[in-house]
Amino acid sequence: MPYQSVAAVYKLVKAPIYSHCFSQDKSLLAVTCKNDCLVYRFDNGPAPQLVATLANHDKTVTAVDISIHGRILTCSQDRNAYVWEPLSDGTYKPTLVLLRINRAATCVSWAPNGYKFAVGSSARIIAVCYYEQENNWWVSKHIKKPIKSTVQCLSWHANGVLLASGGTDGFMRIFSGFIKGLDNKESVAGSPWGEKFPFGSLIREFYHGSYIEDVQWRSSVEKVGYVSHEGALTVVDYANNHAKVNAPDGLPFNALLWINDHEILCAGFSNHPVLFAESGANQWQFAKDIDKVIASASSPIASGNEDLDESEDANGNGTFGISALRKFKQLDLKGKVSTDVKETAHENTITQLLPYAEANGQVSKVSACGLDGKVVIYNI
Amino acid sequence: MSNLYQLGTETKNRISKFRISTGRAETIKGLSIKIEPKTYEIVINEDEQEELDDMTELNELAEIMPDNSPRFLLLAYPMTNKDGIKQTPLVLIYWKPSTVVSQEWKMMYAGALEMVRNECGTYKLVEVSSGLEDDDDVEELIEQIEKTK
Numbered sequence: 001m002p003y004q005s006v007a008a009v010y011k012l013v014k015a016p017i018y019s020h021c022f023s024q025d026k027s028l029l030a031v032t033c034k035n036d037c038l039v040y041r042f043d044n045g046p047a048p049q050l051v052a053t054l055a056n057h058d059k060t061v062t063a064v065d066i067s068i069h070g071r072i073l074t075c076s077q078d079r080n081a082y083v084w085e086p087l088s089d090g091t092y093k094p095t096l097v098l099l100r101i102n103r104a105a106t107c108v109s110w111a112p113n114g115y116k117f118a119v120g121s122s123a124r125i126i127a128v129c130y131y132e133q134e135n136n137w138w139v140s141k142h143i144k145k146p147i148k149s150t151v152q153c154l155s156w157h158a159n160g161v162l163l164a165s166g167g168t169d170g171f172m173r174i175f176s177g178f179i180k181g182l183d184n185k186e187s188v189a190g191s192p193w194g195e196k197f198p199f200g201s202l203i204r205e206f207y208h209g210s211y212i213e214d215v216q217w218r219s220s221v222e223k224v225g226y227v228s229h230e231g232a233l234t235v236v237d238y239a240n241n242h243a244k245v246n247a248p249d250g251l252p253f254n255a256l257l258w259i260n261d262h263e264i265l266c267a268g269f270s271n272h273p274v275l276f277a278e279s280g281a282n283q284w285q286f287a288k289d290i291d292k293v294i295a296s297a298s299s300p301i302a303s304g305n306e307d308l309d310e311s312e313d314a315n316g317n318g319t320f321g322i323s324a325l326r327k328f329k330q331l332d333l334k335g336k337v338s339t340d341v342k343e344t345a346h347e348n349t350i351t352q353l354l355p356y357a358e359a360n361g362q363v364s365k366v367s368a369c370g371l372d373g374k375v376v377i378y379n380i
Numbered sequence: 381m382s383n384l385y386q387l388g389t390e391t392k393n394r395i396s397k398f399r400i401s402t403g404r405a406e407t408i409k410g411l412s413i414k415i416e417p418k419t420y421e422i423v424i425n426e427d428e429q430e431e432l433d434d435m436t437e438l439n440e441l442a443e444i445m446p447d448n449s450p451r452f453l454l455l456a457y458p459m460t461n462k463d464g465i466k467q468t469p470l471v472l473i474y475w476k477p478s479t480v481v482s483q484e485w486k487m488m489y490a491g492a493l494e495m496v497r498n499e500c501g502t503y504k505l506v507e508v509s510s511g512l513e514d515d516d517d518v519e520e521l522i523e524q525i526e527k528t529k
Contacts (some may be wrong), residue, residue, distance in 0.1 A: 098481075258503050
């Protein structure tokens, strides 16, 4: 079967989707839509079915994540976060998490073990929350120093202690999210990033300058990748080695995803994912575009016949074989001659990338949500 | 006076021993007092006590003290007052971080406060409700301890 870059397109809502998440077995998809979080089920039918609307937030829901146990976590500009517990009848029971922040929550991330999570906010605070068994309540601990501005993205290391964060103060920082009683010292024994990890301590910080839009750990090689607002992808490791590569079309990326230990997929304002590969020790470069529309040299309004003739030749296989009648009809209708109306699967900015199918540390399919209200699955 | 809380002789002995032994202490020493939730008995918290014995700075308190339960902490804080005299006054710290969720526990500790205060015989009481999350909070605490004493 020939390589298709787009495996599936799901047009779900008529509003931007800022964040989405699949359940562990990919049967459920949660997307943010205005003030709610919508949960869809994939039943092998043509389109996903809406099974639940999680509507407790008063303002725009900014992020959603699903834990390995199936708990849905949503956070919103109303300064709250809810943990939705799935019940046996298919509905969800919300539990409010008191974040104690006085500004919007911007991003969430469950820790790998599913018993704690981190929430980034515009209050210059990262709230790390864990469940208090005795009191049947989620407690939030704050990481404040030295964050100076909105936290936009968070990523947990596989050990569940190191937490990378990026924000609008231009810094990518790595903190410790070690919770006494929940984490144990063995999980960070021998870590190249440091020796002691008391909660909230700053393990490392990297100054970048422009806003950090998204950050992600690659635990197996102890590296962190992040994308920033001036249109670059940067990869750093524990020895402070630093590699930077720019977006090919100059438009910034909003999201990144490690495909394997040497490749990163990024997506953002250019509406299609871009793959970067490690080309040498500490060197990264552009590998390929995925689902990019190759501009078929369609010419603008052709006024005179000469222009038309030229453009026809230049188009090559574009207008070759098109009937004269159709050509003029198109010209009349659209003001230009172009046979292929191929566009990128996403019509608007991509906001988040998540792995959809993964085997042996290699991601083969990626899901992306965007401001056009669609979730698209790409093949790598 | 309520008989709800029980203060055993063992606890009283520990407290008085602490008060005597830290009279000339060079480093910060703390005694962690907690209330057993079921029996309402006032006891010394041994697990935290071990860690407290290793403590050298006040900012380590944030690590050692629980953030989901209140505590009473009898603190011996060595300092040199403005006349140049070295003193180690005893201060009772009422540890009440905002991350405590149980209203019941908060009331339980609030009720026992006077009793513990009498037993410890300290003049000063400092309430810590920030959980010492920030360095600023630790400095504020130091200021409060050193004020007029």
